[in-house]
Amino acid sequence: MPPDDDDEFAELRAEEGNAILRLFLEYGRERLPTFVGGAGAAIVQMLMALVPSFVLAIAIDSLFFDTRAFSLPLVPAVWIPGDQGGQFLLAGGLVAASYALSSVFSWANNYLWNSFSQHFQHAVRVDTYDALQRQGVEFFDNRQTGEVMSILNNDVNQLEGFLTNNLKSLITIVVRVGGMGAVMLLINWRLALIPVAAIPALGYLSYWFVETIHPKYQEVRSAVGRLNSRLENNIGGIETLKSFTTEPFETDRVRESSREYLDSQWDAITTRIKFFPSLQATTAAAYVSVFFVGGWWVVTGTPPHPFFSGGDPDATLTAGTLVLFLNYSRRFVYPMRQMGQIINGYQYAEAAGERIVGLLDDDTRVGTETDGVELDDEERRTPAYGTEADGVEGHVEFDDVQFAYRDEDGEAEETVLRGISFEADAGDYVGLVGPTGAGKSTTMKLLLRFYDPDSGTIRLDGRDVRDIDIRSLREHVGYVSQEPYLFYGTVADNIAYGVPEYDDEAMHEAAETAGAHEFVADLEDGYDTMVGERGVKLSGGQRQRIALARTILRDPDVLVLDEATSHVDNETEAVIQNSLEALTEDRTVFAIAHRLSTVRDADQILVMDDGEIVERGDHERLIDGDGLYANLWRVQVGEMEALPESFVERSLEAQ
Numbered sequence: 001m002p003p004d005d006d007d008e009f010a011e012l013r014a015e016e017g018n019a020i021l022r023l024f025l026e027y028g029r030e031r032l033p034t035f036v037g038g039a040g041a042a043i044v045q046m047l048m049a050l051v052p053s054f055v056l057a058i059a060i061d062s063l064f065f066d067t068r069a070f071s072l073p074l075v076p077a078v079w080i081p082g083d084q085g086g087q088f089l090l091a092g093g094l095v096a097a098s099y100a101l102s103s104v105f106s107w108a109n110n111y112l113w114n115s116f117s118q119h120f121q122h123a124v125r126v127d128t129y130d131a132l133q134r135q136g137v138e139f140f141d142n143r144q145t146g147e148v149m150s151i152l153n154n155d156v157n158q159l160e161g162f163l164t165n166n167l168k169s170l171i172t173i174v175v176r177v178g179g180m181g182a183v184m185l186l187i188n189w190r191l192a193l194i195p196v197a198a199i200p201a202l203g204y205l206s207y208w209f210v211e212t213i214h215p216k217y218q219e220v221r222s223a224v225g226r227l228n229s230r231l232e233n234n235i236g237g238i239e240t241l242k243s244f245t246t247e248p249f250e251t252d253r254v255r256e257s258s259r260e261y262l263d264s265q266w267d268a269i270t271t272r273i274k275f276f277p278s279l280q281a282t283t284a285a286a287y288v289s290v291f292f293v294g295g296w297w298v299v300t301g302t303p304p305h306p307f308f309s310g311g312d313p314d315a316t317l318t319a320g321t322l323v324l325f326l327n328y329s330r331r332f333v334y335p336m337r338q339m340g341q342i343i344n345g346y347q348y349a350e351a352a353g354e355r356i357v358g359l360l361d362d363d364t365r366v367g368t369e370t371d372g373v374e375l376d377d378e379e380r381r382t383p384a385y386g387t388e389a390d391g392v393e394g395h396v397e398f399d400d401v402q403f404a405y406r407d408e409d410g411e412a413e414e415t416v417l418r419g420i421s422f423e424a425d426a427g428d429y430v431g432l433v434g435p436t437g438a439g440k441s442t443t444m445k446l447l448l449r450f451y452d453p454d455s456g457t458i459r460l461d462g463r464d465v466r467d468i469d470i471r472s473l474r475e476h477v478g479y480v481s482q483e484p485y486l487f488y489g490t491v492a493d494n495i496a497y498g499v500p501e502y503d504d505e506a507m508h509e510a511a512e513t514a515g516a517h518e519f520v521a522d523l524e525d526g527y528d529t530m531v532g533e534r535g536v537k538l539s540g541g542q543r544q545r546i547a548l549a550r551t552i553l554r555d556p557d558v559l560v561l562d563e564a565t566s567h568v569d570n571e572t573e574a575v576i577q578n579s580l581e582a583l584t585e586d587r588t589v590f591a592i593a594h595r596l597s598t599v600r601d602a603d604q605i606l607v608m609d610d611g612e613i614v615e616r617g618d619h620e621r622l623i624d625g626d627g628l629y630a631n632l633w634r635v636q637v638g639e640m641e642a643l644p645e646s647f648v649e650r651s652l653e654a655q
């Protein structure tokens with residue numbers, strides 16, 4: 001059963017069939033000789049495995065019982081020694097050589113196929129990652145990080161697993177089982193019908209097993225997932241857990257999750273342990289039948305049923321042939337138990353391949369990146385904030401913009417922005433304030449084209465942002481988000497992120513402007529201190545300052561600060577504000593802030609509430625207007641204890 005139930009990526013799955021073949025041709029073409037060489041080696045290895053039993057059968061008949069003359073297929077008669085000692089040595093030599101060749105070709109097959117599939121996997125992974133990171137922000141909004149990671153890890157690995165393991169098993173079945181079946185059919189097709197009939201039965205059993213065990217394993221996996229999340233949650237929240245003295249309660253919850261895991265695992269185990277004995281019983285039935293029919297025939301000279309001799313009273317069966325039949329029928333079981341896994345592996349790999357191809361082919365959002373106009377880049381300011389004439393003025397205009405986020409099915413959710421219109425002149429400092437959830441961040445994300453409005457237009461220097469090349473737009477519009485992300489690396493790497501050519505002086509200057517220089521200099525390794533997930537833990541305010549420095553170094557013409565200093569204390573914020581002043585002089589700055597002192601001196605303050613701009617103007621005008629802003633201000637400066645009930649109620653309703 002392919003894993004497409006509950007598939008979060010259903011819309012990305014390629015329409016065309018045979019995604020594996022397409023990926024194989026696209027990414028494997030270059031290395032096709034390696035693949036073909038590996039397949040050839042596998043075939044030789046499997047053929048070699050047939051030799052020892054075959055030679056043994058001949059040796060039994062002609063050397064041990066002397067019932068027929070010594071001859072070997074494909075070996076010219078002149079090479080065969082005349083005496084029995086020589087013939088025995090030749091037979092022994094052939095067995096030894098077949099084992100030696102089998103080992104050499106097994107190595108060659110593993111070497112070539114692993115090399116092929118590792119390089120194949122590498123190329124697919126890199127291209128898939130590239131396609132993934134080009135997806136729009138909404139793609140990531142609607143999916144959990146783990147789900148997205150699963151394309152890169154599980155899906156790509158699934159293909160690799162199929163190419164190395166399942167294809168190898170398939171060759172084993174075709175060559176080894178097919179070869180053994182063919183040899184037996186050629187020697188005595190009537191007797192061969194007994195073991196050959198076991199092949200489809202073994203195949204069916206194997207397929208049944210995989211189909212039955214698959215949902216049980218899925219249940220085990222989700223039980224493990226639930227247990228791990230419970231453990232992770234409890235360990236992560238250990239302080240809260242202890243302070244609420246909920247240890248017994250949590251132990252009970254862990255016991256319950258662990259019990260679910262035990263039950264699902266037990267269910268899978270009881271199915272699994274039935275599988276192998278049933279395969280063995282089927283093989284044993286074939287083996288025992290051959291033993292009775294063939295043994296009877298060898299011992300008495302006539303088969304137990306005339307069918308086996310085809311009515312010919314002279315038809316004989318030699319002891320060597322019987323041994324060969326017994327040897328071969330016993331060896332069906334191992335390759336055939338892989339049958340179900342091959343079918344299952346193929347279905348998984350095909351589903352994974354479809355998701356990958358779907359992602360690689362998805363140009364709905366990607367295409368917009370390269371269509372637009374490049375903003376003039378030639379005369380950008382130098383990182384030292386020179387004042388040369390700039391290619392981008394920084395005039396921003398929102399014209400009756402309306403927007404709703406999309407859910408995972410692409411359906412519009414509730415409208416979060418309505419009739420947003422405003423204009424910011426080049427070089428303006430614009431404050432965006434308002435209650436939480438009012439739509440401030442969303443407004444700014446539209447300017448960066450993280451999303452496009454449902455109606456209305458956003459213009460930069462009079463040009464619709466949809467007509468601008470996205471890369472170019474984002475180079476000119478800098479964004480410092482509420483919860484900045486630091487990559488694992490040094491402080492310097494993080495500040496200079498995306499600026500390949502910078503000098504230390506410019507970087508230090510950017511850090512100073514962002515109020516980061518001092519604390520960075522105090523870190524043990526200064527700018528070389530490792531930060532990010534596995535690095536030194538920085539406070540929220542410190543992270544914000546590094547993120548601010550990062551954006552300053554890129555020297556954008558329009559700067560969006562989304563509560564960029566919300567985690568720093570008042571004093572540090574005043575310092576940052578001071579140094580930012582020079583920086584904000586010749587660029588357009590949008591500052592989203594809950595702390596109104598941050599925007600007090602703004603040229604224009606937009607007050608948002610429930611997706612609309614409800615007030616606008618500078619600080620004095622808004623205070624005089626005595627509306628939402630004036631009330632927020634009074635609460636913050638301590639002139640008023642709380643917002644009037646009407647505002648609170650409206651905010652609650654909006655949420």
Ligand SMILES: Nc1ncnc2c1ncn2[C@@H]1O[C@H](COP(=O)(O)OP(=O)(O)OP(=O)(O)O)[C@@H](O)[C@H]1O
Nearest residue numbers: 141405406416434435436437438439440441442443
């Ligand atoms: N990615 C998203 N998907 C769906 N809804 C979202 C998403 N991001 C925000 N929203 C919703 O859009 C509305 C506006 O959110 P937004 O973050 O723009 O508000 P805000 O004014 O910046 O709030 P805050 O001051 O808390 O940052 C909220 O109702 C929020 O729940």
